[in-house]
Amino acid sequence: MQPFEFLKFTRRNNCRECGYPACLAFTVAVTKGGEDPGKCPYVDMQALGDKLAMVDCKNGGLSEIGVLPAEKDMALVAHLKDKIREMNFAAIASNLGCAWSSATDCLHFDYLGREVLLSRDTILLAGQEIADPRDQILLYNYIFYGGGDADTGEWVGMESLPNSISKVRTLRVYCEERIASRFSGQEALLRHCAVRMDGTPAEKMEASCSAALQIKVLPNLTIVLLFWDQEPEDGFPARVKVLYDRNVLSVLDIESLVFASERLAERLMELSDE
Numbered sequence: 001m002q003p004f005e006f007l008k009f010t011r012r013n014n015c016r017e018c019g020y021p022a023c024l025a026f027t028v029a030v031t032k033g034g035e036d037p038g039k040c041p042y043v044d045m046q047a048l049g050d051k052l053a054m055v056d057c058k059n060g061g062l063s064e065i066g067v068l069p070a071e072k073d074m075a076l077v078a079h080l081k082d083k084i085r086e087m088n089f090a091a092i093a094s095n096l097g098c099a100w101s102s103a104t105d106c107l108h109f110d111y112l113g114r115e116v117l118l119s120r121d122t123i124l125l126a127g128q129e130i131a132d133p134r135d136q137i138l139l140y141n142y143i144f145y146g147g148g149d150a151d152t153g154e155w156v157g158m159e160s161l162p163n164s165i166s167k168v169r170t171l172r173v174y175c176e177e178r179i180a181s182r183f184s185g186q187e188a189l190l191r192h193c194a195v196r197m198d199g200t201p202a203e204k205m206e207a208s209c210s211a212a213l214q215i216k217v218l219p220n221l222t223i224v225l226l227f228w229d230q231e232p233e234d235g236f237p238a239r240v241k242v243l244y245d246r247n248v249l250s251v252l253d254i255e256s257l258v259f260a261s262e263r264l265a266e267r268l269m270e271l272s273d274e
């Protein structure tokens with residue numbers, strides 16, 4: 001049975017009596033993780049019958065890994081959406097750097113140079129519903145964090161942020177090395193693509209690099225790219241270093257930050273192919 005098939009057996013009001021943050025999270029736990037369906041007091045066990053018989057009951061729910069990453073993401077989206085619904089958009093818009101529309105009760109802001117319209121039920125990116133739940137998680141987390149603290153003006157690498165050891169390699173492989181490889185020998189193209197996302201030169205950065213660019217991923221999240229172009233005569237390949245403001249983890253959690261950096265790399269590459 002798929003999560004959405006089981007969903008109709010719940011009350012679908014996210015009351016949390018089952019111990020899960022949302023009905024969707026519970027349905028994923030039951031259908032993919034072997035959670036006990038009886039933990040939702042509203043499930044009619046007689047009507048459910050043996051439809052769940054194929055599930056290997058480990059009673060571990062989401063923590064038992066029978067759950068595919070995409071389904072975990074869906075459950076997290078449902079959980080975050082639930083939290084966002086309770087927030088007062090008018091009150092939080094300013095600290096998030098967003099505009100708030102009183103007519104629609106929506107938040108408007110830019111994500112990698114494209115307009116986002118976030119309501120309590122949907123997120124539109126450049127007028128289209130966002131298909132990838134990871135983008136939804138990033139944007140909902142940004143709203144949930146409330147905009148964070150003021151920038152310090154001190155730029156640091158991922159390795160200088162707390163609890164980042166496991167993220168440094170991910171960032172290097174999926175962001176820094178991809179940008180370096182794509183724009184090797186093409187510094188002007190990198191600058192051009194950054195400008196198309198409203199990127200600007202980053203002042204007072206390492207004098208030795210070929211280009212220092214700052215790009216607003218979200219209103220309160222600026223990423224600095226330091227780019228050293230290849231030097232074939234000396235055998236040096238192109239290299240990229242990503243920097244964040246020292247206070248960046250008040251704006252986003254570290255998982256979302258790494259994902260935002262990956263998305264920045266992907267967006268630069270999309271623009272370079274246009």
Ligand code: SF4
Nearest residue numbers: 011015016018023040
């Ligand atoms: S107990 Fe859980 S699954 Fe049942 S209605 Fe409430 S939140 Fe949904």
